[in-house]
């Protein structure tokens with residue numbers, strides 16, 4: 001792995017205008033100033049509750065959406081505002097896997113046609129012919145190459161997501177943005193698909209931006225993790241640092257929602273109160289302050305910068321970062337997080353009731369079946 005980033009994102013923002021008739025009455029600050037890099041072959045997890053801007057970010061990275069401001073450099077080229085023609089060669093190297101394996105496949109096309117489409121659109125003629133290449137791809141993702149002529153409705157959800165993965169791999173990309181690729185699948189199938197992506201990542205040296213609301217899934221797939229809240233990255237770092245030494249209160253709260261992998265010790269389980277505020281009118285200062293149990297006056301007036309801690313690669317945007325380490329283990333006991341958990345609660349509501357908070361239910365099923373990433 002080189003240190004030269006494959007993807008370099010600076011100040012990336014997307015503001016959606018809210019219109020009433022011809023007038024613009026407001027701006028949805030869906031994504032508001034992201035900075036991060038992804039090196040070749042690296043997996044970066046992008047995590048946060050529903051509505052925090054993950055999908056918008058993913059769609060900007062593959063330029064299905066035009067950024068409002070900031071920059072995206074891919075493989076040394078500035079693609080922030082690249083037009084159709086400039087993007088065409090890049091499309092081969094930069095692919096996306098969508099969340100919904102049902103909606104993302106054309107029901108009237110055969111699997112063969114769906115997977116062949118990127119090759120045909122880009123005028124690529126593989127040495128052994130398109131059919132052979134498509135069958136090879138189907139085999140690579142664990143599907144029967146003989147099912148080339150079948151239609152999406154003849155496959156299960158997990159198999160459909162494999163078709164989407166085969167399509168994304170057709171052009172031998174360098175980077176895949178996977179937007180919650182397993183969220184729509186049964187828990188029993190999720191681990192199989194994540195394991196497939198992990199094997200492909202290793203075998204083909206692919207870089208991934210892996211979007212998820214579930215920290216349990218990301219833990220086993222991603223070498224680095226960025227935690228998003230209301231359009232901003234609040235913490236970013238290597239996997240071990242994020243999971244064992246979370247310094248942002250929000251990261252700690254998200255982690256505490258997966259009790260089977262987290263032993264939070266005296267701090268116990270953190271229950272976030274209330275909903276994520278609207279990105280139409282985010283809170284002043286720190287955007288997390290309306291739900292943060294540590295908020296002080298300065299949190300309302302000064303936005304904390306995302307700054308590296310201890311000279312390391314972990315950066316946290318908080319005026320009062322956490323100090324205490326968290327002990328995590330894949331086989332941790334669920335019961336270990338409950339005693340004393342209410343001390344740090346911000347609400348009597350269970351954490352799982354918050355919108356999009358990773359829940360123990362999904363976490364346990366997937367985490368138990370995913371092999372550890374060796375980084």
Ligand SMILES: Nc1ncnc2c1ncn2[C@@H]1O[C@H](COP(=O)(O)OP(=O)(O)O)[C@@H](O)[C@H]1O
Pocket residue numbers: 016028029030048049050051052053054055056057279
């Ligand atoms: N086309 C759009 N127009 C207006 N608001 C949008 C649009 N797309 C997304 N948003 C808003 O932007 C915010 C972030 O959405 P999204 O990126 O889908 O979040 P996530 O994927 O993390 O759930 C949400 O508040 C959402 O309602």
Ligand code: SF4
Pocket residue numbers: 248249250286287288289290292293294295296299304317318319320321
């Ligand atoms: S800056 Fe203040 S409100 Fe924001 S996370 Fe840190 S302590 Fe909480």
Ligand SMILES: [Mg+2]
Pocket residue numbers: 054055056180
């Ligand atoms: Mg989304």
